[in-house]
Amino acid sequence: xxxxxxxxxxxxxQFERLPGIGHKSAQKLAFYILSMTDxxxxxxxxxxxxxxxxxxxxxxxxxxxxxxxxxxxxxGQRDRSVICVVENSKDVIAIERTHEYTGxxxxxxxxxxxxxxxxxxxxxxxxxxxxLSDDKIEEIIMATNPTVxxxxxxxxxxxxxxxxxIKVSRLAYGVPVGADLEYADEITLSRAIEGxxxx
Amino acid sequence: xxxxxxxxxxxxxQFERLPGIGHKSAQKLAFYILSMTDxxxxxxxxxxxxxxxxxxxxxxxxxxxxxxxxxxxxxGQRDRSVICVVENSKDVIAIERTHEYTGxxxxxxxxxxxxxxxxxxxxxxxxxxxxLSDDKIEEIIMATNPTVxxxxxxxxxxxxxxxxxIKVSRLAYGVPVGADLEYADEITLSRAIEGxxxx
Numbered sequence: 001x002x003x004x005x006x007x008x009x010x011x012x013x014q015f016e017r018l019p020g021i022g023h024k025s026a027q028k029l030a031f032y033i034l035s036m037t038d039x040x041x042x043x044x045x046x047x048x049x050x051x052x053x054x055x056x057x058x059x060x061x062x063x064x065x066x067x068x069x070x071x072x073x074x075x076g077q078r079d080r081s082v083i084c085v086v087e088n089s090k091d092v093i094a095i096e097r098t099h100e101y102t103g104x105x106x107x108x109x110x111x112x113x114x115x116x117x118x119x120x121x122x123x124x125x126x127x128x129x130x131x132l133s134d135d136k137i138e139e140i141i142m143a144t145n146p147t148v149x150x151x152x153x154x155x156x157x158x159x160x161x162x163x164x165x166i167k168v169s170r171l172a173y174g175v176p177v178g179a180d181l182e183y184a185d186e187i188t189l190s191r192a193i194e195g196x197x198x199x
Numbered sequence: 200x201x202x203x204x205x206x207x208x209x210x211x212x213q214f215e216r217l218p219g220i221g222h223k224s225a226q227k228l229a230f231y232i233l234s235m236t237d238x239x240x241x242x243x244x245x246x247x248x249x250x251x252x253x254x255x256x257x258x259x260x261x262x263x264x265x266x267x268x269x270x271x272x273x274x275g276q277r278d279r280s281v282i283c284v285v286e287n288s289k290d291v292i293a294i295e296r297t298h299e300y301t302g303x304x305x306x307x308x309x310x311x312x313x314x315x316x317x318x319x320x321x322x323x324x325x326x327x328x329x330x331l332s333d334d335k336i337e338e339i340i341m342a343t344n345p346t347v348x349x350x351x352x353x354x355x356x357x358x359x360x361x362x363x364x365i366k367v368s369r370l371a372y373g374v375p376v377g378a379d380l381e382y383a384d385e386i387t388l389s390r391a392i393e394g395x396x397x398x
Contacts, residue, residue, distance in 0.1 A: 005254065005263060005264055005265050005269070005270075006265060007246070007249050007250040007252075007253040007254055007265050008250055008254055008263065008265070010246045010249070010250065011246050011247065011249075011250040014242070014243050014246045014247075018228050018231055019227060019228070019231050020224060020227065020228075021228075025219060027289065027292075028218060028219065028289075029217050029218070029219075029220075030250065031287075031288065031289065032217055032218050033247055033250060033251065034250060034251065034254055034263065036251070038251060038252075041247055041248065041251040042248065042251075043213070044213050044247055045244035045245070045247040045248045046244070047206070047209045047210050047213045048210065048213075048232055048240055048243055048244040048247075049240065049241065049244045050206045050209070050210075051206040051207055051209065051210040051229065051232060051233060052232065052233065052235070052237060052240040052241075053206075054206040055204065055206055055207055055233055064204060064207060064233065065204055066204050066205060066206050066207070070204070071204070088230075089230065090226065090227075090230065093226070
């Protein structure tokens with residue numbers, strides 16, 4: 001088949017725009033879409049539109065939701081004295097998966113990165129600060145990524161919050177569970193030594 | 200974010216159905232869709248619907264096309280005395296990419312596989328045979344995959360066509376160009392020896 005079958009070429013091109021999808025995969029996905037029944041294809045297209053129309057930020061924590069507030073903010077069982085600050089919604093999913101944390105979240109929707117023109121105003125720092133004056137928050141856990149940007153963001157926010165008398169903590173650094181020490185990089189390893197715990 | 204954000208969970212589920220997309224990738228793709236502008240998301244959904252509505256099989260060669268006949272069948276420059284028989288449209292793209300072949304194609308839309316309940320009637324064998332009586336075909340090149348099913352299909356079709364006095368050939372087996380002999384499997388290697396060419 002010549003690539004000049006326009007609707008197919010368009011579909012391949014659309015898939016190629018997605019992250020992590022190269023030309024070969026885009027082609028495979030496009031052919032898969034063609035192999036679907038009409039109903040299935042319509043459902044696929046509708047789901048995209050529906051998700052795009054219905055999902056927006058929670059008015060409190062800025063996480064994604066299809067309601068006014070997200071399910072975690074609405075959940076009466078959660079501990080309202082702790083806020084875990086993360087960069088994005090995927091981090092909330094990752095932490096929820098541990099079933100260890102019962103507090104609230106705040107989703108920054110990014111990290112401060114002057115190189116990319118992202119300052120404190122481009123992420124939801126203001127929204128976080130306004131929550132601190134409203135609620136009775138005792139601790140803020142900074143769970144931004146262990147990257148230069150994540151670190152900088154954690155430092156920036158903790159400097160704003162500490163003067164308010166609220167405890168600010170940071171996720172522990174260390175060797176990942178199940179990993180081999182031999183393969184840990186020097187920085188992780190030295191952080192693991194620094195943060196060693198008494199047994 | 201709880202997975203209970205229904206439109207998002209649906210979108211992730213839709214992506215998970217695609218071949219080669221696991222849960223993690225589906226999640227990444229869904230978030231990417233959400234990060235699109237409304238126009239982009241609409242275009243993505245529309246392209247899926249459009250491709251699905253417009254694309255069907257060429258009346259001659261059964262390849263995918265958005266017209267009545269595909270571009271290759273319509274192309275006056277192609278050699279109409281040779282038909283290359285392939286399993287699916289992706290194989291046509293692969294062969295076209297070589298710029299070596301100027302004949303026509305026939306897309307079987309599958310291979311005979313009794314294990315999966317696919318017999319000669321489930322693929323486009325009948326359509327191929329009807330082309331042989333209509334046109335002045337001199338050679339059929341069997342280019343089905345070098346798998347058990349592809350082999351069986353090639354054998355089955357060649358037995359039907361040979362009695363008509365039409366030459367039937369099969370793609371050469373051998374070591375892939377650029378590969379290391381050391382890593383070639385025994386079957387490929389013995390096929391390469393069998394098919395050796397005089398220099």
